[in-house]
Structure formats: structure tokens, C-alpha cells
Amino acid sequence: MPAKIYTEKDASLAPLKGKTCAVIGFGSQGHAHALNLKESGVNVIIGLYPGSKSRKVAEEKGLKVYDTAEAVKKADVIFVAVPDTKIPDVFNKDIKPNLVKGKTLLFSHGFAIHFKTITVPADVNVIMVAPKGPGHIVRRQYTEGKGVPALIAIYQNADKQAKKIALAWAHGIGGTRGGVLETTFKEETETDLFGEQTVLCGGTSALVQAGFEVLVEAGYSPEMAYFECLHELKLIVDLMNESGIAGMRFSISETAKWGDVKVGPKIIDKSVKKRMKEALKDIQTGKFAKEWVRETKTGYKKFNKLLKDGEKHPIEKTGARLRSLMPWIKKRDIKGQQASYS
Numbered sequence: 143m144p145a146k147i148y149t150e151k152d153a154s155l156a157p158l159k160g161k162t163c164a165v166i167g168f169g170s171q172g173h174a175h176a177l178n179l180k181e182s183g184v185n186v187i188i189g190l191y192p193g194s195k196s197r198k199v200a201e202e203k204g205l206k207v208y209d210t211a212e213a214v215k216k217a218d219v220i221f222v223a224v225p226d227t228k229i230p231d232v233f234n235k236d237i238k239p240n241l242v243k244g245k246t247l248l249f250s251h252g253f254a255i256h257f258k259t260i261t262v263p264a265d266v267n268v269i270m271v272a273p274k275g276p277g278h279i280v281r282r283q284y285t286e287g288k289g290v291p292a293l294i295a296i297y298q299n300a301d302k303q304a305k306k307i308a309l310a311w312a313h314g315i316g317g318t319r320g321g322v323l324e325t326t327f328k329e330e331t332e333t334d335l336f337g338e339q340t341v342l343c344g345g346t347s348a349l350v351q352a353g354f355e356v357l358v359e360a361g362y363s364p365e366m367a368y369f370e371c372l373h374e375l376k377l378i379v380d381l382m383n384e385s386g387i388a389g390m391r392f393s394i395s396e397t398a399k400w401g402d403v404k405v406g407p408k409i410i411d412k413s414v415k416k417r418m419k420e421a422l423k424d425i426q427t428g429k430f431a432k433e434w435v436r437e438t439k440t441g442y443k444k445f446n447k448l449l450k451d452g453e454k455h456p457i458e459k460t461g462a463r464l465r466s467l468m469p470w471i472k473k474r475d476i477k478g479q480q481a482s483y484s
């Protein structure tokens with residue numbers, strides 16, 4: 143049976159009426175949920191640690207910012223919007239001591255709950271509202287009257303209102319405009335990690351860099367290679383997003399279609415699928431999570447090096463030059479926000 147998809151007609155903000163919603167962290171997801179909810183008419187406050195870089199940004203957006211513990215005390219629903227590996231510290235120090243019966247803890251990803259990096263008291267709701275897209279796009283689409291689809295999941299339903307609250311939150315951030323699907327913390331965590339490693343981020347970044355390198359190493363100009371392997375990828379993916387892979391094929395040439403169906407499966411062949419299955423296994427067994435937590439606890443050395451190497455890849459310099467010729471490509475202020483985690 144096809145999964146039930148909740149849309150605008152199934153949702154209401156009523157379960158959040160009269161409630162205070164605290165968003166802890168004002169990064170990618172935090173800023174998007176907070177601003178979308180505020181504009182939907184929900185009472186939102188922000189929780190941050192003293193000295194957080196995000197304080198000024200949130201205040202400039204007209205939001206009231208408190209120290210995390212204070213925000214948790216004031217709130218009925220608490221969205222933990224800090225990086226997954228920072229959640230245990232923030233949770234044990236500032237959230238858990240202030241969680242009382244009747245409150246709802248909300249996540250956008252199940253890592254901390256599924257891999258048990260934190261333990262939550264039994265008398266609070268634990269729910270998830272996970273948009274299937276980056277926070278900055280969740281915000282952008284909401285302001286354009288659109289909405290990124292979202293998942294909801296219930297891990298603890300202490301007051302029997304958990305699902306209503308999750309749906310109301312998903313509605314408030316614009317999720318029901320795109321469609322909301324109910325899942326479990328386990329399913330969301332495992333599929334989300336799989337997607338970002340193999341297809342969305344990891345697989346695509348490596349595919350683009352490999353294609354660029356092959357053309358440049360064969361003597362073609364980096365500009366040609368950039369247009370072919372990165373710029374046009376978005377245009378093709380936009381078509382897939384609008385009308386599926388078959389719909390994309392409607393718009394490409396007959397020769398491109400032949401190359402697609404004949405050569406594509408030789409590039410992404412059975413061995414790639416085998417390695418995807420290995421990646422999935424490492425996620426399911428907890429091996430990936432264990433290694434990632436270890437990396438964050440030992441100073442992010444490998445992580446920072448790999449990110450820096452990525453920034454130095456020649457495709458970045460070529461791309462920056464070519465994108466500057468296309469003023470309609472939205473310029474994002476990401477300077478100083480890249481790499482170097484601690």
C-alpha cells in the first residue's frame with residue numbers, strides 16, 4: 143500500500159497554539175525552522191550558548207535569544223538544532239536538567255536517539271520533523287510560497303499528543319506544502335546517512351570531480367570540463383526533479399539518450415552498487431557512527447584535512463570564475479563558514 147502523505151488539508155497549527163517553541167542552535171536547520179515558524183504565527187525563541195556567533199544573526203532577525211538552559215525552561219517544544227555530535231554535550235549540560243514532564247523534544251535527524259548518544263527521560267515526547275533538504279533551501283522555498291517535503295517520526299509519545307505536535311511543526315515550516323511522510327527514527331537515520339554518503343553529497347561530489355579530472359587530464363580546458371560536469375548537472379537534475387528520469391530524457395537529444403542508457407550503467411555498475419551496500423551495512427551496524435564520533439572526539443583532524451583538500455580542488459577555482467559571469471546564480475555568503483571544525 144502506498145504510504146500516507148500528509149498535505150496542507152491534514153494539518154493545523156492548533157497543537158502549537160499557546161505553546162513556546164525553543165530552537166536550540168541557529169544554523170542551517172535552526173534558522174529555517176525558527177523563521178518559518180515565526181512567520182507562520184508560532185511563538186519561537188532561540189537558545190544558544192554564551193558567546194555563540196549565531197546570537198547576533200538571530201537577534202537581527204527579530205528573534206529573542208536566551209542561554210540554552212533558560213530557553214529550555216521557558217519552552218514547551220524544544221528543537222535540538224545543533225550538530226549531531228555536539229548534541230550529547232548540549233543535551234546533558236543544558237537540556238536534560240530542565241526537561242520536565244509534558245515537554246516535547248524535537249529533532250531533525252535521528253542520529254543521537256538511534257545511536258543512543260543521549261538518553262531521554264520517559265515522561266517527555268520525543269519526535270522528529272526532518273525536512274528532506276538543506277536548511278537554507280527550507281527557508282528559501284518557504285519564502286517563495288513553496289515547501290521542502292518532510293518526514294515525521296515519533297519515538298516517545300508521553301502525552302499522546304506527539305504526532306499532532308510533529309504534524310503542526312511540519313506544517314509551520316512549510317513541509318505539508320510539499321508532503322509529509324511518517325517514518326521511524328531508525329528508518330530516517332539509516333536512509334538519510336545512506337543518501338548523503340552515496341548519492342546526494344558523497345557520490346555526486348566524487349562523480350563530478352572524477353569527470354572533471356578525466357577531461358582535464360585528457361587535455362580539455364578546465365572551463366569546458368566545469369560546464370560539462372558541474373554546471374549542466376544542475377540543469378539535468380532540475381529536469382529529473384520536475385518530471386523524473388524519464389521526463390529528463392524527454393528534453394535531451396536522441397544521442398544523449400543513447401549514451402545515457404548504453405554507457406551510464408557501465409559507469410555506475412554492479413561494483414558501485416556493491417560498495418553502496420557496504421556503506422549501508424556500516425550504517426546499519428553502527429560502524430560509521432562509531433568512527434564518526436571517534437573522529438569528532440579526537441580533534442576532527444582527518445575531517446578538516448579532507449574538507450581543505452576539497453576546497454583546493456581545481457574545479458573550485460574554475461567554478462568561481464565562471465559563476466561570477468552568471469549574476470543570476472544566487473551568491474551565498476559562505477565565506478569564513480567553510481571547514482575547520484573543532
Ligand SMILES: NC(=O)C1=CN([C@@H]2O[C@H](COP(=O)(O)OP(=O)(O)OC[C@H]3O[C@@H](n4cnc5c(N)ncnc54)[C@H](OP(=O)(O)O)[C@@H]3O)[C@@H](O)[C@H]2O)C=CC1
Nearest residue numbers: 167168169170171191194195196223224225250251276277
Ligand atoms: N544541515 C541540514 O540541512 C540538515 C540538518 N539536519 C539535522 O539538523 C540538526 C542541526 O544540523 P545543522 O542545521 O546542519 O547544524 P549547524 O551546524 O548548521 O548548526 C550550527 C548551530 O548550532 C550552534 N551550536 C553549536 N554548538 C552549540 C552549543 N553547544 N549550544 C548551542 N548551540 C550550539 C551553532 O552556534 P555558533 O554559530 O556559535 O557556532 C550554530 O548556531 C542535526 O541534527 C542535523 O543532522 C537534518 C536535515 C538536513
Ligand SMILES: CC(=O)[C@](C)(O)C(=O)O
Nearest residue numbers: 273274275276277334338
Ligand atoms: C540536507 C540533508 O538532508 C542532508 C544532506 O542529509 C544533511 O545535511 O544532513
